[in-house]
Amino acid sequence: MTKSNFYDYLLSSEVLKAVNMLSFTNPTKVQEQVIPAILERKDIIVKSQTGSGKTAAFAIPICELVDWEENKPQALVIAPTRELAIQIKEDFFNIGRFKRLKVSAIYGKSPFYIQEKELKQKTHVVVGTPGRIIEHIEKGTIELSKIEYLVIDEADEMLDMGFIEQIETIISCLPKERVTMLLSATMPRALEALCGKYMIEPIHVEIEEQNSATDRIAQEAYIVDQSDKTDLLRDITIIENPDSCIIFCNTKQKVDEVDNVLANLDYTCDKIHGGMEQRDRLSVMNDFKQGYFRYLVATDVAARGIDIDNISLVINYDIPEDGESYVHRIGRTGRIGKMGKAITFVSQDENRFLKDIQHYIGKEILLKERPAKETVNSLKQEFLEKINTMPEIKETKGAQLNKEIMKLHINAGKKTKMRAMDVVGTLCSIEGITKADIGIINILDISTFVEILNDKGELVFNELQKRPIKGRPRKVSKVDEFR
Numbered sequence: 001m002t003k004s005n006f007y008d009y010l011l012s013s014e015v016l017k018a019v020n021m022l023s024f025t026n027p028t029k030v031q032e033q034v035i036p037a038i039l040e041r042k043d044i045i046v047k048s049q050t051g052s053g054k055t056a057a058f059a060i061p062i063c064e065l066v067d068w069e070e071n072k073p074q075a076l077v078i079a080p081t082r083e084l085a086i087q088i089k090e091d092f093f094n095i096g097r098f099k100r101l102k103v104s105a106i107y108g109k110s111p112f113y114i115q116e117k118e119l120k121q122k123t124h125v126v127v128g129t130p131g132r133i134i135e136h137i138e139k140g141t142i143e144l145s146k147i148e149y150l151v152i153d154e155a156d157e158m159l160d161m162g163f164i165e166q167i168e169t170i171i172s173c174l175p176k177e178r179v180t181m182l183l184s185a186t187m188p189r190a191l192e193a194l195c196g197k198y199m200i201e202p203i204h205v206e207i208e209e210q211n212s213a214t215d216r217i218a219q220e221a222y223i224v225d226q227s228d229k230t231d232l233l234r235d236i237t238i239i240e241n242p243d244s245c246i247i248f249c250n251t252k253q254k255v256d257e258v259d260n261v262l263a264n265l266d267y268t269c270d271k272i273h274g275g276m277e278q279r280d281r282l283s284v285m286n287d288f289k290q291g292y293f294r295y296l297v298a299t300d301v302a303a304r305g306i307d308i309d310n311i312s313l314v315i316n317y318d319i320p321e322d323g324e325s326y327v328h329r330i331g332r333t334g335r336i337g338k339m340g341k342a343i344t345f346v347s348q349d350e351n352r353f354l355k356d357i358q359h360y361i362g363k364e365i366l367l368k369e370r371p372a373k374e375t376v377n378s379l380k381q382e383f384l385e386k387i388n389t390m391p392e393i394k395e396t397k398g399a400q401l402n403k404e405i406m407k408l409h410i411n412a413g414k415k416t417k418m419r420a421m422d423v424v425g426t427l428c429s430i431e432g433i434t435k436a437d438i439g440i441i442n443i444l445d446i447s448t449f450v451e452i453l454n455d456k457g458e459l460v461f462n463e464l465q466k467r468p469i470k471g472r473p474r475k476v477s478k479v480d481e482f483r
Helices: 013-021 029-039 054-065 082-095 112-120 130-138 155-160 164-172 189-198 226-240 252-264 278-290 323-330 348-361 373-387 420-428 457-464
Strands: 044-047 075-078 103-106 125-128 149-152 179-184 203-206 217-223 245-248 269-272 295-298 313-316 340-346 406-410 438-443 448-452 476-479
Touching (some): 029 044, 054 149, 082 125, 082 278, 103 112, 130 164, 155 189, 179 189, 226 245, 226 340, 226 373, 252 269, 269 278, 313 323, 420 438, 448 457
Parallel strands (some): 075 125, 075 149, 103 125, 245 295, 245 313, 269 295
Antiparallel strands (some): 406 448, 438 448
């Protein structure tokens, strides 16, 4: 029997509190089937399209099952891209916030030594890309002996990227007694073989909405010469006048080119592609999620797994060369039941790609005539008004959670032999504070960060101005941003 409410799963009060504050109302179809299976510690194979709520489907039960007292990682999530690994980490962090779960993300082009230090501390969940996970395994900087839950996310993408051998290498280092979850939009034979080799009597979950994303997204295409694409892009954006739009290109050079065109037209825009520094990519994605600019120009690095609310329009400036990439691109709009729109530019020599995509999605894409100049001009004033209006800044996913949590910085760390028990002991000596009010403690070389829960931050902050920690007065300050 399916459950229509998260309370039906008998989750802990800490997990339910986070779920409520994240505005998860009712379980999606995939969550209805996956959450109880994982809670019962069953292996599971999930075939479901993008935008179905898959991450929460495995993050909620894993956060419930993880034992806070265990210092070594208990769950390992393998993801194909850095962006997805970071997003999954954030989802786990938010859902496990009131259970005080420590979540680490490990991926390439990020300092190895920082990840190594983080993994030496209490860590409950590790999310990573295959190559960096193997690097940590080879250098002995990750402890896998207590892994009870393995998640292989976006498995078909990892197959396409040639990661299957690396995944098998990682699996060979894990305890055989574990729960294994594999999630994928498609299920090629190579993935079926992987499941048969490493999973025990898995439950198969296939959400019947094979083309759910394509069904709830209005799709159009325009035949256009390469030389006319920028003019058509300008006309389409004027007519559609979206609040939030991703424009996909096939190469990073084209992304740079289109971004320059839009910037010269005074659009609020930015770009993301694989040639950028990781910190810059993260900064751009975070700003786009919050609505600081309306137009994001991107390669397929932004096509998979990235969850951004209320993207009203996707434009394929360059048509993707296969149906699967097309579905993932347009799946950035029309998220979890909402309607969306996708427009694709097709040059004369790219008709074969359009036909392949139509065959893949099982429906024809409406071919449209180029908008008349009169239509464009009649809508230009409304477009200019929106362009010249500051976008409404959205709250981050965890903003509601943060409202009753204060993060404090203590100017002492490992080099002064600060331990978590020293911090907990001092905090619990404050009248009105118990262990339940203390969140995640992160001890670095010369700093310690601690979260105070339940709206008791001000009380603790004021008390620590006069109360010693580990026998000495310490400088304690508030941290504005959560890490």
